[in-house]
Amino acid sequence: xxxxxxxxxxxxxxxxxxxxxxxxxxxxxxxxxxxxxxxxxxxxxxxxxxxxxxxxxxxxxxxxxxxxxxxxxxxxxxxxxxxxxxxxxx
Numbered sequence: 106x107x108x109x110x111x112x113x114x115x116x117x118x119x120x121x122x123x124x125x126x127x128x129x130x131x132x133x134x135x136x137x138x139x140x141x142x143x144x145x146x147x148x149x150x151x152x153x154x155x156x157x158x159x160x161x162x163x164x165x166x167x168x169x170x171x172x173x174x175x176x177x178x179x180x181x182x183x184x185x186x187x188x189x190x191x192x193x194x195x
Contacts (some may be wrong), residue, residue, distance in 0.1 A: 116139055130151060146180075146184075149180070150177070150180060150181075153177045153180065154177060156173050157170055157174055157177065158171060164168040
């Protein structure tokens with residue numbers, strides 16, 4: 106994510122903007138971003154399940170626990186859908 110200072114600097118110097126675009130589209134940087142997103146997704150998955158367990162422990166209304174579990178299931182169904190989609194594309 107760029108700051109306004111970076112954007113101003115790139116506008117004033119096209120060479121910096123071009124290098125920034127090259128770096129952004131570099132295969133290594135794309136792989137790094139994708140791994141970071143995957144790890145963030147894994148952490149989010151565990152956080153969602155942790156929230157579900159907490160709602161059970163504090164005796165929250167059933168609908169709250171079910172809502173959290175539904176979010177967890179939606180996360181996994183979207184993951185399965187995207188895996189199938191990308192396997193067909195590649």
